[in-house]
Every structure is written in C-alpha cells, then in structure tokens.
Amino acid sequence: MIRLQGVSKTFHPGTVNQVTALRPVTLDVAEGDFITLIGGNGAGKTTLFNLIAGSFLPSQGSIRIHDRDVTSEPEYRRARYIGRIFQDPLLGTAGSMTLEDNMMICYRKGMRGLRISLNRERRSFFREQLVHLRMGLENRMKDNVRLFSGGQRQALTLLMMVLSRPDLILLDEHTAALDPGNADLVLELTRRYIEEYGLTAMMITHNMQQAITCGNRLLMMDQGEIILDLRGEEKRNLTVEGLVERFHSIRHREMESDRARLS
Ligand SMILES: Nc1ncnc2c1ncn2[C@@H]1O[C@H](COP(=O)(O)OP(=O)(O)OP(=O)(O)O)[C@@H](O)[C@H]1O
Structure with a gap:
C-alpha cells in the first residue's frame, strides 16, 4: 500500500547546521498493517511521518501510495486520505465549533465530498458513535468542543478520523499528553477502531510495552535508520528486555538515557 524507496531527509544541507534526520529508508x-514505531529522541520517527504525510519533501527517494507516486504531492492533498493525530489533544478538533459540526465535517470528508447535510438520521448516527466512547458526549452534541477535556478531545479526534475513512492513519504519540486513565482509554479505542475498520496504521510510542502489545509489526529506529523490523511470531514473543538486548547487539551501546522512559 505504501512504498518508501531510498527516502532520506537532510535539513540545512551544506551549512554548519546540517542534520541528517533520516538516512535512506x-x-x-x-x-491492514498496524505498525508500532519506537526509538530514542531524535531517532527520526516524526521525520518519517512528516515525509509520508507530505509535510516536506524528501532529500532523496520516492514515496508511492496505492501505486501512485506521491513524492511531490502537497500535504493538503494527502490529508484527504491520510489521517494524523498528534500529541496535543487540541489539534484534532475545532474548539470554536460544536461537537456535531466537528463530526459532520469529518463525515462529509469520508463521503468523498458528497453534498450531505446534518439531518435527524445523521445526528442519531453520530449519537450512536459517541455512546461507544463512554464519555457521555452523546448528550453534549451542541456544546463547543473547547469545553471538553483533553482526553475527551483526543477520543473525539480519533472517532472523527475514523468517520473520515482514511487510507492510512499516523498516530504521533497521541496518548502521551493524557493522564494514565484517559491514555488507556484512547489506546483501547485506537486498537478497537483499527481492528473493526481494518485500518492501516502507524503509531509512534515511547512506551516499549505498548509497542510490543499493539499492532502486528514493530519498527525500531535509531539515528535516522530503521534498525529492527519485527512481525509475526517474532513480535509476539518479544519482551522489553529482549528488545533492549536486540538494540544492544545491533548498536553495541546501551540504549540512551531514556531507557527508563522507554520501558
Ligand atoms: N525542521 C527541522 N529542522 C532541522 N532539524 C530538524 C527538523 N526536524 C527534525 N530535525 C532534526 O532531525 C532529527 C530527527 O528528529 P525527529 O523529530 O524526526 O526525531 P524523533 O525520533 O521524532 O524524536 P522525538 O522522539 O524526540 O520526538 C533530530 O536531530 C531533529 O533535531
């Protein structure tokens, strides 16, 4: 579905500020892949997401999605079929609009531009979807979204993204800014939606246990390279200690100082 061929990114090439964020990948x-992506600070995870989403062009290489070369397609066009959720729960919803209007925008996007309006039938469909979040939001459809908590907004962002029926979802530490209860809830919803709708997803996390338990494939990055790509039996049998050892045997050094955070 997606093919990155020799994709790399160097910022400020030829200057003293040159940074190689991604070596040819x-x-x-x-x-249907659900890929978890781990790696220390500055490993290149977000850069990889930015390249797939079209936030900037690669220095080298090509990106194909559904057999179409999208290497130079701008981000706003890719946003039609790539959904992305960031760490900041305020980014995915429009705070000054009502909950039902927010949902309608995404639903319309999922209908690929069909001119449809918010009628009784759609309101009741939205209400039904909101009941599954178990946050009582089905009774607050006329409230402005800015009144909601971070956890509620992130759960809503996730639901709205599903309504927009993206081909690919990019989750950039989307539970990291939430309190533990809400983080668990949003992660559980994520897993459920991905499975129920057969979504293709990539998820950056700093939590190694989460990376092991979620998804069917795990990538580990370090210094702009993908150093591990595990799936199937190999992924299912992974432990946090095993993963730390794999890192050590590949890189011949300890995992960086955020090892505690990683585990
Ligand atoms: N726009 C930019 N300009 C210059 N350097 C950048 C830019 N974006 C990223 N970098 C650099 O590229 C490298 C990889 O950064 P990236 O954000 O992809 O890492 P990451 O794995 O997502 O890290 P973290 O887990 O800390 O968010 C870092 O050295 C970073 O400072």
Missing part, C-alpha cells in the same frame, strides 16, 4: 507497508 526503504519500507513497504501492507494494507
């Missing part, structure tokens, strides 16, 4: 993502 070749990666195939299959339809």
Whole structure:
C-alpha cells in the first residue's frame, strides 16, 4: 500500500547546521498493517511521518501510495486520505465549533465530498458513535468542543478520523499528553477502531510495552535508520528486555538515557 524507496531527509544541507534526520529508508507497508514505531529522541520517527504525510519533501527517494507516486504531492492533498493525530489533544478538533459540526465535517470528508447535510438520521448516527466512547458526549452534541477535556478531545479526534475513512492513519504519540486513565482509554479505542475498520496504521510510542502489545509489526529506529523490523511470531514473543538486548547487539551501546522512559 505504501512504498518508501531510498527516502532520506537532510535539513540545512551544506551549512554548519546540517542534520541528517533520516538516512535512506526503504519500507513497504501492507494494507491492514498496524505498525508500532519506537526509538530514542531524535531517532527520526516524526521525520518519517512528516515525509509520508507530505509535510516536506524528501532529500532523496520516492514515496508511492496505492501505486501512485506521491513524492511531490502537497500535504493538503494527502490529508484527504491520510489521517494524523498528534500529541496535543487540541489539534484534532475545532474548539470554536460544536461537537456535531466537528463530526459532520469529518463525515462529509469520508463521503468523498458528497453534498450531505446534518439531518435527524445523521445526528442519531453520530449519537450512536459517541455512546461507544463512554464519555457521555452523546448528550453534549451542541456544546463547543473547547469545553471538553483533553482526553475527551483526543477520543473525539480519533472517532472523527475514523468517520473520515482514511487510507492510512499516523498516530504521533497521541496518548502521551493524557493522564494514565484517559491514555488507556484512547489506546483501547485506537486498537478497537483499527481492528473493526481494518485500518492501516502507524503509531509512534515511547512506551516499549505498548509497542510490543499493539499492532502486528514493530519498527525500531535509531539515528535516522530503521534498525529492527519485527512481525509475526517474532513480535509476539518479544519482551522489553529482549528488545533492549536486540538494540544492544545491533548498536553495541546501551540504549540512551531514556531507557527508563522507554520501558
Ligand atoms: N525542521 C527541522 N529542522 C532541522 N532539524 C530538524 C527538523 N526536524 C527534525 N530535525 C532534526 O532531525 C532529527 C530527527 O528528529 P525527529 O523529530 O524526526 O526525531 P524523533 O525520533 O521524532 O524524536 P522525538 O522522539 O524526540 O520526538 C533530530 O536531530 C531533529 O533535531
């Protein structure tokens, strides 16, 4: 479904500020893959997401999605079929609009631009979807979203993204800014939606246990390279200690200081 061929990114090339954020990466993502992505600070995870989402152009290489070369397609066009959720729960919803209007925008996007309006039938469909969040939001459809908590907004962002029926979802530490209760809830919803709708997803996390338990494939990055790509039995049998050892045997050094945070 996605093919990155020799994709790299160097910022400020030829200057004293030159940074190689991503060394040439070749990666195939299959339809229905749920990939967890881990790695220390500055490993290149967000850069990889930015390149897939089209936030900037690669220095080298090509990106194909559904067999179409999208290497130079701008971000706003890719946003039609790529959904992205960030750490900041305020980014995914429009705070000054009502909950039902927020949902309608995404629903319309999922209908690929069909001119549809918010009627009784759709309101009741939205209400039904909100009941599944178990946050009581089905009774607050006329409230402005800015009144909601971070956890409620992130759960809503997730639901709205599903309504927009993206081909690929990019989750950039989307539970990291939430309190533990809400983080668990949003993660559980994420897993449920991905499974129920057969979504293709990539999720950056700093939590190694989460990376091991979620998804069907795990990538580990370090210094702009993908150093591990595990799936199937190999992924299922992973432990946090095993992963730390794999890192050590590949890189011949300890995992950086955030090892505690990683585990
Ligand atoms: N726009 C930019 N300009 C210059 N350097 C950048 C830019 N974006 C990222 N970098 C650098 O590229 C490297 C990789 O950064 P990236 O954000 O992809 O890492 P990451 O794995 O997501 O890290 P973290 O877990 O800390 O968010 C870092 O050295 C970073 O400082």
